[in-house]
Amino acid sequence: MLSEVTAVRYVTPLREGGSMPGLVEADDRRLYVLKWVGAAQGRKALVAEVLAGELARRLGLPVPELALLDLDPVLARSEPEPQIQDQMRASGGANLGMAYVSGALNFDPLCFDTDLDLAARVLWFDALIGNVDRSWRNPNLLVAAGGLRLIDHGASLIFHHSWKSAEAWRRKPYDASDHALRHAAGHLPQVDAELAGLAAAALPAAVAAIPGVWLDDEPGFATAEDVRAAYTAQLTARLAGPRDWLPEAAS
Known part of the structure; x- marks a missing residue:
């Protein structure tokens, strides 16, 4: 919580x-x-x-x-x-x-080096949630003491704006052509199996953390728990594979 x-x-x-x-x-x-x-x-x-x-x-x-x-x-x-x-x-x-992250700088892919393994993990995560807001123009990454910080995920999980068509999103390929960490796509196979297992195990707690006050009165659902179940079903299905929604390395 x-x-x-x-x-x-x-x-x-x-x-x-x-x-x-x-x-x-x-x-x-x-x-x-x-x-x-x-x-x-x-x-x-x-x-x-x-x-x-x-x-x-x-x-x-x-x-x-x-x-x-x-x-x-x-x-x-x-x-x-x-x-x-x-x-x-x-x-x-x-x-x-x-x-608030004091003293943080906005990440610029042309100015800051990133660990390839971490970059691949961030890219994998963004592909899972369909995050369209990590472009090189606006990466929503901060550079602070201790390394990167990921911020601003409000534009992800776009399926919840239209629950009637949500199932189609489960297999939707992730467009990483403008992603700030696109260079790490070739490293995704090395982190995929590990992160998929971790995400499946972590999903119930992450969904449970959503305050019920933001789920009440959602059209088409009787209770906040019903909405939570729908989020769980969506991401569980996306994780189940085949995970062909992951971006491929640039040719």
Whole structure:
């Protein structure tokens, strides 16, 4: 389960990404990047962040700690920009917090070397979840003390925007032509079997970490547990193989 914290101070907007996340201080005296439940992408982006992030962590990939972050809309009074005020007022209650990585730099594939094994593991993971947001233009990778950090998985698991056609996604090939770590595709066979087994074992806990408040009232489902079961079925089927959705090495 995610730890639960409460925002006590709004620090500043982070003017990157479509949802313009905010930097807040929580009652545990730590800084978090707050992803708004009231943003245009809605709660499904937060569901994808949690499921993908917690699954990545259990695969041994470096993801900043995630937390369920409670926000009182009264904090909007400290933000002068009306658009951000509106987003904050629409996001009262449970939001997603990602631990702030101090001193981090944005990854540039032309400037930073990456361990080939780690690069292949990140590419494999992105292929599993269908992450379209790791391009060389916007890799959503940070370089900090201790190495890379994977961030921003809200655009993954696109099948949950149309559950009626979700089964077709299970075998959908992953397009890695613009992926920031595309060079590691030739190393995927070496990590595939290990990661598939780890992901299958880790999936129940990752799905269980999704806060029920973001799954309630999902059209077509009676309960939050039914929605969790659907996520589990989708990714279990994708893992089962053949995993021909994995990208091939560039010729």
